[in-house]
Amino acid sequence: MTMSVFLQVLIVLFAYFLIFYLIAQFLRNNSIVDIGWGLGFVVVAVYTFLVSGNYDLTSILTTVFVTIWGMRLFYHIIRRNWKKPEDYRYVNMRKNWEGKIPALQAFIRVFMLQMTIMYVVSLPVIVSNSYSNIGINVFTIVGALIWIIGFLFEVSGDYQLKKFKKNPDNKGRVMTDGIWKYTRHPNYFGETAMWTGLFIMSIPKGLSYITFISPLTMTFVLYFISTKVLEKRYEGNAEYQEYSKHTNKFFPWFPRNRREDI
Numbered sequence: 001m002t003m004s005v006f007l008q009v010l011i012v013l014f015a016y017f018l019i020f021y022l023i024a025q026f027l028r029n030n031s032i033v034d035i036g037w038g039l040g041f042v043v044v045a046v047y048t049f050l051v052s053g054n055y056d057l058t059s060i061l062t063t064v065f066v067t068i069w070g071m072r073l074f075y076h077i078i079r080r081n082w083k084k085p086e087d088y089r090y091v092n093m094r095k096n097w098e099g100k101i102p103a104l105q106a107f108i109r110v111f112m113l114q115m116t117i118m119y120v121v122s123l124p125v126i127v128s129n130s131y132s133n134i135g136i137n138v139f140t141i142v143g144a145l146i147w148i149i150g151f152l153f154e155v156s157g158d159y160q161l162k163k164f165k166k167n168p169d170n171k172g173r174v175m176t177d178g179i180w181k182y183t184r185h186p187n188y189f190g191e192t193a194m195w196t197g198l199f200i201m202s203i204p205k206g207l208s209y210i211t212f213i214s215p216l217t218m219t220f221v222l223y224f225i226s227t228k229v230l231e232k233r234y235e236g237n238a239e240y241q242e243y244s245k246h247t248n249k250f251f252p253w254f255p256r257n258r259r260e261d262i
Contacts, residue, residue, distance in 0.1 A: 016040055031090045034087070041066050093106075124211040128202040143198065144197065180247075
């Protein structure tokens with residue numbers, strides 16, 4: 001496949017996010033963009049897999065991995081947000097955009113921004129599915145193992161948190177047990193690990209000087225933006241502040257007695 005696949009994917013993603021944008025404006029709920037996040041990666045993976053005609057082990061594993069992760073995330077978020085009002089983050093954005101054409105601000109700063117991030121993060125998927133290689137190799141094995149570890153972190157973290165919240169005795173409390181004992185954001189770390197694994201799998205296909213941007217972008221967004229937004233909600237929570245003194249913010253490690261976010 002020629003380099004035009006990169007343009008094709010960009011066009012597909014633009015159409016995909018435009019649909020979500022129009023629905024969001026009709027419902028006056030920009031948070032539905034979160035529902036489309038995981039599913040968008042599935043669209044990229046399946047599209048590039050089908051149009052490339054390249055069915056080697058790396059492209060098959062890449063498509064399967066992205067589809068499993070993306071569909072699971074899609075299901076998880078749609079269950080969490082279904083029939084609920086607009087998420088507080090997007091409500092605050094609307095307030096800040098008063099008098100600044102909120103619909104245009106949403107288009108550029110929410111939907112097009114997420115489209116751009118998705119495109120950059122998807123680069124290893126595009127390359128893995130669009131270029132052939134000689135078959136199984138050490139990059140395939142190491143990348144797949146890292147992806148599996150990341151997936152287990154994300155699934156375990158979400159499952160344990162869901163179970164914790166179901167217990168009425170835990171209302172208003174902070175989850176500090178299980179995998180959350182080793183990182184305050186196991187799902188975010190898991191997501192970073194998965195995209196690192198996909199990048200490693202794509203290395204033999206070439207263009208690694210471009211695709212390495214994918215895990216770097218995902219790590220930057222999750223570590224410096226997503227965790228910051230989430231933890232801002234706990235600024236006045238004494239239990240969470242104590243928890244943060246002993247538990248790494250992102251990368252898993254054993255609990256400690258001194259504060260040192262990693």
